[in-house]
Amino acid sequence: NQRFTLNFGLRYDYQRQPYEKHNGIADFDITRTNTVNGSLGAVRYAGVDGQGGNFVKENWNDWGPRLGFALVLTNDNKTVARGGFAIYYPTTAQVSYDQAAGSFNGFGSLTTSYTSSTTYGTAFKLANGIPFAPTPPLGAAGGQNAFLGQSGYYVLPTAKSPQSQQYTLTLSRELPYQMVLDVSYLGNHGTHFNLGNQNINTLDPSNFSQGAAYLNASVPNPYAGKVPGSLGAATITRANLLKPYPYMQSV
Numbered sequence: 001n002q003r004f005t006l007n008f009g010l011r012y013d014y015q016r017q018p019y020e021k022h023n024g025i026a027d028f029d030i031t032r033t034n035t036v037n038g039s040l041g042a043v044r045y046a047g048v049d050g051q052g053g054n055f056v057k058e059n060w061n062d063w064g065p066r067l068g069f070a071l072v073l074t075n076d077n078k079t080v081a082r083g084g085f086a087i088y089y090p091t092t093a094q095v096s097y098d099q100a101a102g103s104f105n106g107f108g109s110l111t112t113s114y115t116s117s118t119t120y121g122t123a124f125k126l127a128n129g130i131p132f133a134p135t136p137p138l139g140a141a142g143g144q145n146a147f148l149g150q151s152g153y154y155v156l157p158t159a160k161s162p163q164s165q166q167y168t169l170t171l172s173r174e175l176p177y178q179m180v181l182d183v184s185y186l187g188n189h190g191t192h193f194n195l196g197n198q199n200i201n202t203l204d205p206s207n208f209s210q211g212a213a214y215l216n217a218s219v220p221n222p223y224a225g226k227v228p229g230s231l232g233a234a235t236i237t238r239a240n241l242l243k244p245y246p247y248m249q250s251v
Helices: 099-102 205-210 210-215
Strands: 004-013 026-033 040-045 062-072 078-086 163-176 179-191 218-220 236-238
Touching: 205 210
Parallel strands: none
Antiparallel strands: 004 062, 026 040, 062 078, 078 163, 163 179, 218 236
């Protein structure tokens, strides 16, 4: 009507989740059990055993409503309130695709690990070669134990698109001498922001009270000979055995 105007709108956004064209990615799924050694954490390879080209679900519900209004507040038509609300979805194309779709670990890098047995002395001399031979990139042929003793990358199967909820409210008053006074409030609330890599293979802080001497003590390693590299040594620190994945450098 003459005093009140209301506008509605609706936008729909769809951004396909990234995938690797030649299935050169994998996922260390912490929700599954390794069928070879019974440890928690099973490797999934893109395009193998019915697995698709990535490890994440599509976001089909990125709806962006729009709402705007204008309301004349006074009979002299000199005071007006205007406001609006909308939801926006920024592009996710700038996010690292290997984080969003899977990890290229096992397809494009050589990995080795070593923990020095001395505190201040020489760790090792490159002239004598590295202590543990690097693991070649075997791809899907690496099987379930491809990443033991190394780093596994778990991709969250569901991750909502980043969202910006923007809203505004403005009061306008016509003043003498062809002037207008505007007072506005602007708001922007962001949710579902992208999060980079976070290592979850860490010692629970509840164990800190046991003291450094207890945690750093060397104990027999139940994974001796079963895990390549330093995590498969005859002894290992008690702190490492208390981690959720003691047979992995990081997850």
